[in-house]
Amino acid sequence: QSVLTQPPSASGTPGQRVTISCSGSSSNIGSNTVNWYQQLPGTAPKLLIYSNNQRPSGVPDRFSGSKSGTSASLAISGLQSEDEADYYCAAWDDSLNGLYVFGTGTKVTVL
């Protein structure tokens, strides 16, 4: 069902930088802003990045987002153990009268 493609997993040691990609198309990422959600184990998703690169209040600045063309990326610098979670990109899609699409999700493991 997901139309945004993410790598299933990513990992790093504490302090490292980890990057997660999100690939879409002209009808979603190519023409709308991208959002990122963090889902800690057993909890509801939490908004992490909105409008491509904006952080809600309270989100550490080690999280950053970017977008180029029909792809987007989430970077976590200075990886910490509490960052171990699932991460989902999302965007509005203009096809089929419009729908909100999520990515396939990436599990980040802190080694």
Added chain:
Amino acid sequence: QITLKESGPTLVKPTQTLTLTCTFSGFSLSTSGVGVGWIRQPPGKALEWLALIYWDDDKRYSPSLKSRLTITKDTSKNQVVLTMTNMDPVDTATYYCAHRSLVAFYFDYWGQGTLVTVSS
């Protein structure tokens, strides 16, 4: 402080209709620009957007599930109700309701979710 909480049955039988209620506080669905949506997540799988209702009763549905979904609001009770007909075991999932940002289409506040199992 915005909070949302989902409620409804934890177990439904195949072919039955599921009715879920989202009770929220900290905002009003009569305020211009406000929206509340539903998202689900099958166990171990990705998130899937289902539906959204706006303050002006504009409704949006996932095209793949539109024929089975109905979203309504009760502004006086601060509630949004989602019904899904003809439930199937593949509909087993945690169902979340969430507040749509006033700025753009993203969800800035989420409920804790409620697990619905479809089984005979």
